Amino acid sequence: VIKVQDVLPNSLGAELRLEPGTELLSINGRKLEDFLDWEVLAADDQLILQARLPSGREVEYDIERPEGLPWGVVLEPPSVRRCANRCDFCFVDGNPEGARKTLSIRDDDYRLSFQFGHFATLTNLKPKDIRRIIEYRLSPLYVSVHATDPVIRRWLLRNPEAPDVLQQLRMFAQNGIRMHTQVVLVPGINDGDVLRRSLSDLYDLGDPILSVSVVPVGLTEYSKRQLVREPTQEECRAALAAVAECAERAVRGRGFAWAYGADELYLRAGEPLPPADWYGDFEQVENGVGAVRYLQQRITNGADGLAGLAGRRVGVLTGTSMAPLMPQVLEPLAQATGAAFEVIPVVNSFFGDSVTTAGLLPGKDCSLALASRTDLDLALLPAEALNDNRRFIDDMRAEAFEREVSVPVRFSYDFVDVLGDAQ
Numbered sequence: 001v002i003k004v005q006d007v008l009p010n011s012l013g014a015e016l017r018l019e020p021g022t023e024l025l026s027i028n029g030r031k032l033e034d035f036l037d038w039e040v041l042a043a044d045d046q047l048i049l050q051a052r053l054p055s056g057r058e059v060e061y062d063i064e065r066p067e068g069l070p071w072g073v074v075l076e077p078p079s080v081r082r083c084a085n086r087c088d089f090c091f092v093d094g095n096p097e098g099a100r101k102t103l104s105i106r107d108d109d110y111r112l113s114f115q116f117g118h119f120a121t122l123t124n125l126k127p128k129d130i131r132r133i134i135e136y137r138l139s140p141l142y143v144s145v146h147a148t149d150p151v152i153r154r155w156l157l158r159n160p161e162a163p164d165v166l167q168q169l170r171m172f173a174q175n176g177i178r179m180h181t182q183v184v185l186v187p188g189i190n191d192g193d194v195l196r197r198s199l200s201d202l203y204d205l206g207d208p209i210l211s212v213s214v215v216p217v218g219l220t221e222y223s224k225r226q227l228v229r230e231p232t233q234e235e236c237r238a239a240l241a242a243v244a245e246c247a248e249r250a251v252r253g254r255g256f257a258w259a260y261g262a263d264e265l266y267l268r269a270g271e272p273l274p275p276a277d278w279y280g281d282f283e284q285v286e287n288g289v290g291a292v293r294y295l296q297q298r299i300t301n302g303a304d305g306l307a308g309l310a311g312r313r314v315g316v317l318t319g320t321s322m323a324p325l326m327p328q329v330l331e332p333l334a335q336a337t338g339a340a341f342e343v344i345p346v347v348n349s350f351f352g353d354s355v356t357t358a359g360l361l362p363g364k365d366c367s368l369a370l371a372s373r374t375d376l377d378l379a380l381l382p383a384e385a386l387n388d389n390r391r392f393i394d395d396m397r398a399e400a401f402e403r404e405v406s407v408p409v410r411f412s413y414d415f416v417d418v419l420g421d422a423q
């Protein structure tokens, strides 16, 4: 059942007087099971919609949709597809007490893969899901491959039932679906020759595989460290060498790199990041691939017109992995604004100091880092550290955080997005 949560003004939904709580039952006789059905089927210009109003009355609307008039219907959030795997490196196992509740859900949902670019393993697809992906042309999908060898992949996913991913990808490719893929690198399991083979197998599937990224496995203090470990510097270097070999082949064959190491892989390897143009359209930036170069590009493009902050002291809170790179990232901003930026690395006591990414910073540690910093005019925090409900990973609310610290705070994606207002 899909239910209306809200109806926006000046919309078709408002004209039809759909109300919150209305159940959307079918369009043109096709039953609506979830938001995907709604998004695809409601896109028609002419349709018959059956709905059940909150009063229980069933209504049929014969609709000719005026051009340009949006539906304006906000649906209740969908229930998420649960994961069929039990990876040793699963983030859910690495959560301490007190983490945001949503972090305890092992989701593996092809629908969210399409809609939000979340990576899915496709191990829980039913025949009906496969038909929908093809019929609705859910493309691109984001697929966690990890290894193309089925035995190794099943071991990594701890799922003896996991289907052969190459067969799945080939079938989707033949049906016009394009896919971004990733390999989470687990040392001793899917690195070395296994990684080379995975990259080569994926490349050989042709153009429908749009890219592959290699991301080092990330663990917290609470992860199953007796079963899985993070790669060493040497192992990260070896993985980058395998990525580089594949990328060279791709540049020759397709004209772009196609295979990318995550920024974290370069940082752990102690190797310099490639230049911005290596990443093309930054299609896996949300996966930490080219994120630093992307940020630099946004700063360069947006720094003009940010004068008026001369003499201001701005603290920039970040995770310990980004901290060493921050001075060069902030340099053009300092020049453009005249402000003095101070990088404040925050050690993550919530997950343990092995978790170094800015997006996982807990409110408590950020608050401690700013305690007694009355010398700052402004503190910038990564906007990724908050969820849609403005809560940090440790469930602290942004408003509570702002009350706790003695310096004005802005949550920012790329600094230029908030510094304009701070003038």
Ligand code: SF4
Residues within 6 Å of the ligand: 083, 084, 085, 086, 087, 089, 090, 091, 092, 105, 106, 107, 108, 121, 157
């Ligand atoms: S695929 Fe693995 S890492 Fe992802 S949610 Fe499932 S068990 Fe966790």
